[in-house]
Amino acid sequence: MAQDIGIFLLDTADYCPIAQVNTRDCQDPSNNNRFGRNRPGEIYAEDSLCYDSIIPKIGDSEDIKTSLCLQSKCNANTHNLEVYVSGRTLVCQFDFQNLGFVYQSQEIRFICPRLLAACPE
Amino acid sequence: MKNICIRKGFINFCLDAIKVRSPNSITEASKKNLLSIGIHEFAHVLGINGESWKFFRHPATGEPLTARPFEPQLYTCVNGERYKDVIVPSCNTLKQGVSSNGMPYFEIVTPTVKQVARNQFGCQALTGARLENQPTNILDCFGTHWDERYFYSETLSAYYAPEANYFSALTLALLEDSGWYRANYTNTQTSPFGHGAGCDFVEKECIERNDDLPMGGELPQYSKGFFCADAITRSQNGDLNIDYTCDPSHRLKAGCDLIDRGEQYRLPKEGRYFANPVSNISFH
Numbered sequence A: 001m002a003q004d005i006g007i008f009l010l011d012t013a014d015y016c017p018i019a020q021v022n023t024r025d026c027q028d029p030s031n032n033n034r035f036g037r038n039r040p041g042e043i044y045a046e047d048s049l050c051y052d053s054i055i056p057k058i059g060d061s062e063d064i065k066t067s068l069c070l071q072s073k074c075n076a077n078t079h080n081l082e083v084y085v086s087g088r089t090l091v092c093q094f095d096f097q098n099l100g101f102v103y104q105s106q107e108i109r110f111i112c113p114r115l116l117a118a119c120p121e
Numbered sequence B: 001m002k003n004i005c006i007r008k009g010f011i012n013f014c015l016d017a018i019k020v021r022s023p024n025s026i027t028e029a030s031k032k033n034l035l036s037i038g039i040h041e042f043a044h045v046l047g048i049n050g051e052s053w054k055f056f057r058h059p060a061t062g063e064p065l066t067a068r069p070f071e072p073q074l075y076t077c078v079n080g081e082r083y084k085d086v087i088v089p090s091c092n093t094l095k096q097g098v099s100s101n102g103m104p105y106f107e108i109v110t111p112t113v114k115q116v117a118r119n120q121f122g123c124q125a126l127t128g129a130r131l132e133n134q135p136t137n138i139l140d141c142f143g144t145h146w147d148e149r150y151f152y153s154e155t156l157s158a159y160y161a162p163e164a165n166y167f168s169a170l171t172l173a174l175l176e177d178s179g180w181y182r183a184n185y186t187n188t189q190t191s192p193f194g195h196g197a198g199c200d201f202v203e204k205e206c207i208e209r210n211d212d213l214p215m216g217g218e219l220p221q222y223s224k225g226f227f228c229a230d231a232i233t234r235s236q237n238g239d240l241n242i243d244y245t246c247d248p249s250h251r252l253k254a255g256c257d258l259i260d261r262g263e264q265y266r267l268p269k270e271g272r273y274f275a276n277p278v279s280n281i282s283f284h
Helices: B028-046 B111-121 B169-177 B199-203 B277-282
Strands: A019-025 A048-055 A064-075 A080-085 A088-092 A098-103 A106-111 B020-022 B073-076 B082-086 B094-098 B104-108 B252-256
Touching: A048 B252, A064 A106, A080 A098, A088 A098, B028 B169, B111 B169, B111 B199
Parallel strands: none
Antiparallel strands: A019 B252, A048 A064, A048 A106, A064 A080, A080 A088, A098 A106, B073 B082, B094 B104
16 A cells, blocks of 8 residues: 555654655745645745645635745844745744744744754754 | 775666666756765765774774774674674774664764764764664674664665755764764765754654554654654545645655555554554554
8 A cells, every 4th residue: 555655664764754755845946836736825946945834724624734835044144944925024933933924815824844954054 | 004994896776777868868856866876875885884883993093993803703683683703893883772662773983973963963962873773784783874763864874865865974974983084074964854853852762652642642842843643544535645744854845654554564563653553553
C-alpha cells in the first residue's frame, strides 16, 4: 500500500514519521496553479516558504487543515521571519506564533515555523 | 609525513537509471541530484566510512587515535550480531550507547564533531554525533552515515532526497577530526532538521505516548516541525487523503509518511510509537 504513493520507508529514521510524501516545492514558480488553483494568498516563488495553515469552513464544510506557500524573508538583523501575503507584511517573532490574514473575506490562519529551522543560517 | 593518508575509491553510477530528457541531455534536477549523490559518495571515499574510524589520527600530533598494532577481537556490532576479528576504534573516536527505544548505536566523539553536534541541537550535554544504527551494509559494524533519526537533512545521512540534502559543518568536522584534512567551513550549510531543538529531541522518542488520543500518540513540543503525526488515510473509493503540512526545511509542502500499511507490514517493536492497537500493528 505504501509503495503506490512513493513512500520510502525510513527504517533508518527509526520509523519516526517525517513529512516527506508527495512533496510540492514552494520555491518552484512552475507550481503556481499546477495542483488546481493556488490556495488563498499563496504564491510559489523562489523566496516562498511553507506554513501550516487553517482555512476556515465555508457553509457546512469543515475547516481545512493544510499548508500554504507564502513569500517570506529571513531577516538576519531582527532574527524575525517576514511573511508577505495579501499586500501585507506579517512578522514571525517566535516559534509557532499564530498569525492570520484576510483573503477575499476569508480569515486564514497560519502557524510560524521554528525560526531556527526555517532560517537556519 | 607520518600521518599521510592515500585513499582511493570507486563510484559507480547506473547510467540506465538516469532520466534522459532527450538523447543528449538530462534535466537540471537530475544533474543536481547526481552532483549531490556524487558529493555524498566522494565523502565516503575521503574517509567517512565505518572502516576508516580506526585509522583516524590526532589532527595536531599525527599520532594514531586507536593504538597500534590493532588487536582484532570478537565483538557485538550495531546489528546485534557477534563477529570475529573486529578492530574496534578507540573510545576517543567512537563510543557505544543505547537509545531511548532500546536500540544500540555508535557515536563519533571526536572533539570537533562533538562540538558541532552540540551546536546543531543546542544541547551542550551531548557526547557525540550518532551514526546510523540500521547499517546499509551488512559488513558495516559501527555505521557509516549520520543517523537519519537525528540528521535527516544531512547530505551524509543514508537516505537521499533533494530537499534533505545539506552539506553541513558536521560532515567537514568529521573529515577534519580524521587528522587527514584541514576543513574550510565557508561553504557549509546549516542543516534545519533538529536545529536548536534541544536535548529532548536527541534523548527522547519522536512520538510521545498518549492513551487518551485516538492514535495513542502525539508530537511532543521538541518534535514539532521535524516529525509529524497526521496519518494519510484512504477513502472508501481508494483515494488517498493527505493533510498537507511542511517538510522539515519548510521549503516544501508534504504529507506525513504515516499510513496504515496492513498487517503484513508489521513494524519491529522499537518502531511502534503509537499506543492504539491498530496503529501498533500497521502504522509506519
